[in-house]
Amino acid sequence: MGTPLFIKVCGLRTEQDVDAAVEAGADAIGFVFAESPRRIDAGTASRLARRVPEGITTVGVFRNQPLTEVRELLDASAMRAVQLHGDEDLAFYDALRPDGRLLIRGVSVRGDAPRHGERGEDILLLDAPVPGAGEVWDRSGKRLPEPGLAWLLAGGLDPGNVAEAVRAARPWGVDVSSGIEISRGVKSPALIAAFIEAARAAAE
């Protein structure tokens, strides 16, 4: 397919999972600070992030939280990127931009997908109506971002369906959480490795 697929694994909570993601070749690792069974505190995120080599992006995930809280958690855990997954407006993105972190905009797609860059984000993440719920959304007939734009496909991906999703939607990258878990919030190193292998193979 040309450019390598960008792979983000999200909602990691243990050393074992972080090591598995690094070993398997993830490009980004998401740590959830939003309300979620996957939520971790800044101290845990900081400890886990220190295991992540420089070339891999650590992402703090938030949803409709106050700007001061977002900034405090990002700084305390030294995240390299921020993912806003709620109704954050352009002013919210503008306020974070000078901090120099990669900005990821997570959007629950209901009608047509929003255009890339409307909030000045670096990466647009197109997701199911409920983030982190493991639900596949109906992409048929939807206008997706043009090839070449930095956008991630998310929502109910797993090692068994990611190849077909990559071939059909041709995303710049993919993001997964539930599909690499054995139960809600509990990741599986084997599923992390299987997901990354299947996604990479489909993009070759």
Ligand SMILES: O=C(O)c1ccccc1NCC(=O)[C@H](O)[C@H](O)COP(=O)(O)O
């Ligand atoms: O994962 C969560 O619990 C979560 C909670 C609140 C806001 C965002 C959240 N996750 C964002 C992600 O990037 C997930 O990886 C994405 O929604 C895909 O999840 P899944 O369908 O479970 O693979």
